[in-house]
Amino acid sequence: MLRFFHQLGSPKHFYRIAGRWIPWLAVLCVLLMLYGLYQGMVVAPTDYQQGDSYRIMFIHVPSAWMSLFVYMVMAGAGAVGLIWHMKLAEVIAISSAPIGASFTFLALITGAIWGKPMWGAWWVWDARLTAELILLFLYLGVMALYSAIEDKRTAARAIAILAIVGVVNIPIIHYSVEWWNTLHQGPTVTKFDAPSIDLRMLIPLLIMAVAFKLFYLLVVLMRARVEVLERERNAQWVNELVNKS
Amino acid sequence: MSCLEARDLGCIRDDRSLFEGLSFRLGPGQVLLLEGRNGSGKTSLLRILCGMRQPDGGALEWNGEDIFDLGPDYHAHIAYVGHRDGVKHDLTARENLTVARGLGAPNTAVDIEDALDQVELWGFDDVPARNLSAGQQRRLALARLLVTRADLWILDEPFTSLDSHGIGIVESLFANHVAAGGMLAVTSHHCVSLNDNDIIRINLSP
Amino acid sequence: MNTPSLYRAFSLLLWRDLLLAYRRRTEMINPLLFFVLVTALFPLGIGANPELLRTIAPGIIWVAALLAAILSLDSVFRSDFDDGSLEQFLISAQPLSVLVLAKVIAHWLITGLPLLIVAPLLGLLLDLPGPSIVTLMLTLLLGTPVLSMIGAIGVALTVGLRRGGVILSLLVLPLYIPVLIFAANAVETSGAGLPITAHLSLLSALLVLSVSLTPLATAAALKISLG
Numbered sequence: 001m002l003r004f005f006h007q008l009g010s011p012k013h014f015y016r017i018a019g020r021w022i023p024w025l026a027v028l029c030v031l032l033m034l035y036g037l038y039q040g041m042v043v044a045p046t047d048y049q050q051g052d053s054y055r056i057m058f059i060h061v062p063s064a065w066m067s068l069f070v071y072m073v074m075a076g077a078g079a080v081g082l083i084w085h086m087k088l089a090e091v092i093a094i095s096s097a098p099i100g101a102s103f104t105f106l107a108l109i110t111g112a113i114w115g116k117p118m119w120g121a122w123w124v125w126d127a128r129l130t131a132e133l134i135l136l137f138l139y140l141g142v143m144a145l146y147s148a149i150e151d152k153r154t155a156a157r158a159i160a161i162l163a164i165v166g167v168v169n170i171p172i173i174h175y176s177v178e179w180w181n182t183l184h185q186g187p188t189v190t191k192f193d194a195p196s197i198d199l200r201m202l203i204p205l206l207i208m209a210v211a212f213k214l215f216y217l218l219v220v221l222m223r224a225r226v227e228v229l230e231r232e233r234n235a236q237w238v239n240e241l242v243n244k245s
Numbered sequence: 246m247s248c249l250e251a252r253d254l255g256c257i258r259d260d261r262s263l264f265e266g267l268s269f270r271l272g273p274g275q276v277l278l279l280e281g282r283n284g285s286g287k288t289s290l291l292r293i294l295c296g297m298r299q300p301d302g303g304a305l306e307w308n309g310e311d312i313f314d315l316g317p318d319y320h321a322h323i324a325y326v327g328h329r330d331g332v333k334h335d336l337t338a339r340e341n342l343t344v345a346r347g348l349g350a351p352n353t354a355v356d357i358e359d360a361l362d363q364v365e366l367w368g369f370d371d372v373p374a375r376n377l378s379a380g381q382q383r384r385l386a387l388a389r390l391l392v393t394r395a396d397l398w399i400l401d402e403p404f405t406s407l408d409s410h411g412i413g414i415v416e417s418l419f420a421n422h423v424a425a426g427g428m429l430a431v432t433s434h435h436c437v438s439l440n441d442n443d444i445i446r447i448n449l450s451p
Numbered sequence: 452m453n454t455p456s457l458y459r460a461f462s463l464l465l466w467r468d469l470l471l472a473y474r475r476r477t478e479m480i481n482p483l484l485f486f487v488l489v490t491a492l493f494p495l496g497i498g499a500n501p502e503l504l505r506t507i508a509p510g511i512i513w514v515a516a517l518l519a520a521i522l523s524l525d526s527v528f529r530s531d532f533d534d535g536s537l538e539q540f541l542i543s544a545q546p547l548s549v550l551v552l553a554k555v556i557a558h559w560l561i562t563g564l565p566l567l568i569v570a571p572l573l574g575l576l577l578d579l580p581g582p583s584i585v586t587l588m589l590t591l592l593l594g595t596p597v598l599s600m601i602g603a604i605g606v607a608l609t610v611g612l613r614r615g616g617v618i619l620s621l622l623v624l625p626l627y628i629p630v631l632i633f634a635a636n637a638v639e640t641s642g643a644g645l646p647i648t649a650h651l652s653l654l655s656a657l658l659v660l661s662v663s664l665t666p667l668a669t670a671a672a673l674k675i676s677l678g
Contacts, residue, residue, distance in 0.1 A: 134625050137621065138625050140621065141618070141621050141622045148618055154675060165668055169626050173625070173628060177628070292678075295541075317544050329533075331534065332534060340467075343463070344467050347459055349544050350456075350544045
């Protein structure tokens with residue numbers, strides 16, 4: 001068992017092992033997502049306050065959860081890479097950044113779509129959406145810094161520092177934006193929570209949350225394999241692989 | 246007895262392995278002379294010896310302890326003059342050396358006037374470094390070696406910008422340092438004239 | 452390495468940077484001019500309605516302060532990087548985080564503190580009431596050091612890059628937002644005659660957090676950038 005983890009840390013074995021998992025993950029993820037969407041869009045009852053427009057929440061809420069979760073993973077992987085000089089951790093960190101940014105972007109878009117019928121405008125400076133917007137910039141900063149540094153090992157370590165600094169700042173930013181929002185928006189309650197935690201609404205939400213996690217795992221493994229090939233391109237096993245195909 | 250030991254050092258830059266499996270022991274009175282073509286990794290190796298750059302393999306130990314664990318405690322024993330002088334143009338020669346001394350382990354036996362005398366910059370104490378010639382600025386940078394109590398001097402092309410007289414001054418500084426039990430790690434295109442017996446030569450060209 | 456030499460290295464570096472700034476003292480004016488100019492742009496862009504300006508003045512002045520801070524950030528490590536002094540800090544017998552703290556404090560004294568002196572002028576331009584101007588200066592006193600310290604991390608990450616200045620703003624501005632929110636709102640709240648103890652406590656907390664944590668992050672970032 002320990003040997004398995006030790007092997008997983010080596011880029012060469014990771015490439016092979018991840019390659020085997022990906023098809024299964026893809027199938028599982030698609031099935032779960034279809035089931036979750038079916039439950040959410042068709043089976044779950046109409047909300048007495050918001051009608052059917054609330055259903056976008058089944059995409060919006062898991063996206064928002066994932067946007068934060070992926071940032072934590074990115075910062076954690078970055079820290080592991082920094083402390084233990086583990087190349088694979090560095091690869092996971094940078095592979096996660098565009099995925100997290102996409103989830104954040106999806107949360108923003110679906111948030112705007114959800115908000116339009118309620119507020120009449122595509123964007124009002126709601127606390128959660130504003131915090132998501134700032135999170136998007138944190139992700140874009142990581143991606144920009146990585147691409148600006150030529151030596152990829154240095155780049156990976158630099159974004160690890162940036163991600164850790166970001167992680168420390170995220171609670172502060174969230175708190176300050178919530179605080180700002182209560183001062184300026186008055187007592188309007190944001191409807192971004194599940195309207196009422198009806199079990200028939202909660203279950204699809206949780207299914208979608210798991211499906212999104214699987215999606216993240218699937219895509220990060222795919223991206224990480226590409227990044228591993230890129231960083232190990234002078235290694236013998238990569239040359240053999242390329243020559244075989 | 247102080248000793249710098251390298252075991253299986255490796256260095257990768259731009260996905261190319263510059264060197265690997267490099268080992269040596271540097272003791273008191275010894276000189277490490279790095280030779281090799283431009284781009285062969287001499288500067289990178291010196292930066293690893295300084296503790297500025299992590300090696301891509303192997304370990305570097307000072308008196309048996311890894312230099313990256315020692316951190317500032319290792320740095321207290323070294324002094325480095327690289328490609329760039331590390332001299333502030335807006336400060337005078339004296340002010341530059343005051344700062345250099347405060348950043349290292351100060352050598353109380355040599356005061357700043359002595360150091361300037363030894364590199365033949367007497368009278369330039371209060372001249373802003375900007376007004377010194379390139380050779381004089383280089384000598385000022387090298388004066389840094391004298392105001393700290395460093396056992397190991399690490400130098401990257403120290404003779405840049407120096408005329409033959411300047412080279413002579415610096416070579417005698419090196420000779421005195423080594424004779425007193427100090428250590429030297431140096432790259433140079435110029436032929437460093439030192440006692441042959443105590444030189445460890447490493448050629449990094451493939 | 453013992454405490455007296457640590458303290459001596461700290462004060463030596465602080466003295467060095469202040470001396471260097473003094474020898475180029477005409478350059479200190481530039482961020483101040485920028486601060487005033489950006490603030491003056493708003494009435495020109497929005498219209499000189501006095502009530503409107505008075506309402507948005509705290510926000511305008513603080514956004515201008517953020518931009519002025521970003522503009523002057525590069526100078527904290529630029530000169531030392533170019534002439535090789537920064538490398539010497541990395542191999543100093545003193546811990547790099549202490550040296551970094553000295554440099555950042557010097558940088559704040561040179562670029563941040565002067566903003567406080569100019570702030571009353573801007574308050575007058577936008578017709579801020581007297582107590583608000585006092586609050587403004589207080590928030591600048593607490594907030595601008597935080598801007599310098601957080602900004603230093605960004606500079607350390609980008610100092611070796613060719614066009615690092617462009618990315619620097621992207622990296623640093625999101626991290627500045629909490630300071631902006633608490634500080635601008637403090638000025639606004641004091642203008643309404645309400646107490647601002649909560650705001651000042653939050654700003655002070657950010658300051659304490661920055662002083663203790665940012666030097667470590669900045670030192671780590673410098674080692675990575677120069678390694």
